[in-house]
Amino acid sequence: MIPTNNQKLINWVKDIQAMCAPDSVVWCDGTKAEYDQMIKIVVDGKLAKPLKKRPNSYLFRSDASDVARVENRTYIASKRKEDAGPTNNWVDPIELKETMKSLYTGCMKGRVMYVIPFSMGPIGSPIAKIGVEITDSPYVVANMHIMTRVGGRVLEVLGDKGEFIPCLHSVGKPLLSCQDDNGQWPCAPLDKKYISHFPDDRSIWSYGSGYGGNALLGKKCLALRIASAQAKDEGWLAEHMLILKVTNPEGKSKYIAAAFPSACGKTNLAMLVPTIPGWKVETVGDDIAWMKYGSDGKLYAINPEAGFFGVAPGTSMDSNPNAMHTIEKNTIFTNVALTEDGDVWWEGIGYDAPGTLIDWNGKEWIQDKENKGQKPAAHPNSRFTTPAAQCPSIASNFEDPAGVPIDAILFGGRRPSTIPLVHQSRNWNHGVFMGSIVGSEITAAALDLKAGTIRRDPFAMLPFCGYHMGDYFAHWIKVGTKSTPDKQPKFFFVNWFRKTKEGKWLWPGYGDNSRVLKWIFERCDGVGKAVETPIGFMPTLDAIDRPESVSAQDMQELLSLDKDGWKKELADVRSEHYPKFGSKLPKELHAQLDDIEKNL
Ligand code: GTP
Ligand code: SPV
Ligand code: MN
DSSP: OOOOOOHHHHHHHHHHHHHHOOSEEEEOOOOHHHHHHHHHHHHHTTSEEEOTTSTTOEEEOOOTTOSSBOGGGEEEOOSSHHHHOTTSBOOOHHHHHHHHHHHHTTTTTTSEEEEEEEEESSTTOTTOEEEEEEESOHHHHHHHHHHSEESHHHHHHHTTTOOOEEEEEEOSOOOOTTOOOTTOOOOOOGGGOEEEEETTTTEEEEESOOSHHHHOTIIIIIIIIIHHHHHHHHTOEEESOEEEEEEOTTSOEEEEEEEOOTTSSHHHHHTOOOSSTTOEEEEEESSOEEEEEOTTSOEEEEOOOSEEEEEOTTOOTTTOHHHHHHTTSSOEEESOEEOTTSOEEOTTSSSOOOSSEEOTTSOEEOOOSSOTTOOOSSOTTOEEEEEGGGOTTBOTTTTOTTOEEOOEEEEEOOOSSSSOSEEEOSSHHHHHHHHHTOEEEOOTTBTTSOTTSEEEOGGGOTTTOSSOHHHHHHHHHHHGGGSOTTTSOEEEEEOSOOBOTTSOBSSOOGGGGHHHHHHHHHHHTTOSOEEEETTEEEEOTTSSOOOTTSOHHHHHHHHSOOHHHHHHHHHHIIIIIGGGGGGGSOHHHHHHHHHHHHHO
């Protein structure tokens, strides 16, 4: 039975069914029974293993070609090429739809087509958006249950005439009759994968990948690429930012949003356990923030997601106990290693591998403690999918449809040199300048990039901005004119990733990042000690409590202005980075660059 009278939705589902030719169609209701049914299908198909040590938790191993986002197969197919801009892959939408239609034709043979009505943001909230994902992957259905709000309530809110964002997904592997996946993760070869966005008609077509942001279309595709284009038109912000609440020993709270590129520490900062006594951090979101001005002139943020799709390696009781507790149950693990007694293991989990493991490729793996070159047992981009509500540090108001008022916005990335531990912008436009020059060492979160080299990732949105990045900067400048500095968030640039010449971390990071949050908190109150430098306000040497593990000399290095490094940095912005945006680069950003260069 079709559980809606929304004719547009009914027609769309009919059309897709005719094109993809599944064996049957199932409308998802978001219930626990449905989740269990999805799990039964994947366990019976040998695609998932129940984990004896973790209630209601399962391990999946994907195909080696399908372990992360694929940026060179991701398209912004706006009608006009100049609307996609220099940082996105563009194909003419008519041509792309033709190509993809031929791939979609018959692509669901032998499979069930699931129709998933979902809400990004609390169901019925004025900020929330409704999407409907069609997929032939029960893995995707189960993940969407955790990451979004799925089910009948969404259709009620949608009503007969409501608008939704159509999100079409197929793993791109039809089955012959009587065949099943037989333990093999279904996907299409790399050159047949397409993660396509049509910002003009606000729709998403994804083909050939079953992994993460390529397939869970509410996340990067809807909540960032499509939503950012919508946000530009409607005057709000859809950002790749965590949201946290920080409370000082006097019980006063502030909210902080932070944009760091993929695998650069958002989940960890959002769940931080402070090492300074009396301070508390609570989690509102770990990856995406939608922000709008309230009638009081303050910027309010909601987390549109309902779960965390977090990086597993490096997650331990030391680095992120809140994440470790969150994933004790009801969690899907993808591409981590399996222990003999039915638990998970990964590099940086905090203890040696207990016995022989099965690695993410499904092969036996014995830890070689001497050999540093050993291939990892867990894929570097292996992840957990886990419900936000069971995180011990979740803020009680994380589902408040009104959002939380943002006091500070942080930018950051992995920068082994040049960028100090923290500095603050002089004003809004200087903050936008900071966001525009964010750079980071490339991580394993994208399949087709060379890990280790530094690339510019403005606002951590390079892979996620659904329109011209120059227009995006201009949008940020414009948003800054809509309120006044006393009500607006202050901007900071942080860098947890400075290294010594020997390649060791200069800063311990994780819980000790609370020391930097404390200074940021104080700066928002206008009390933190700072000096003005050409790059902005920097903490005085005594303004940040030094962790025991950091020498006075290292602390000085972390907090000092590297003039020569910055001159090189800005020269690179001037000659390599900014020219990409041509006449679309706002003059305000050039003015910032001129100013800082002159003062250096
Ligand atoms: P996405 O989910 O891809 O957007 O990543 P993310 O930004 O949420 O990054 P996450 O918090 O998952 O961290 C990624 C990796 O960086 C993990 O291996 C962490 O252990 C490591 N990491 C996080 N915070 C710190 C830190 O303060 N210092 C150091 N050295 N490593 C960190
Ligand atoms: C990221 O790469 O920023 C992620 C993981 O959060 S994914 O959802 O796969 O995009
Ligand atoms: Mn992310």
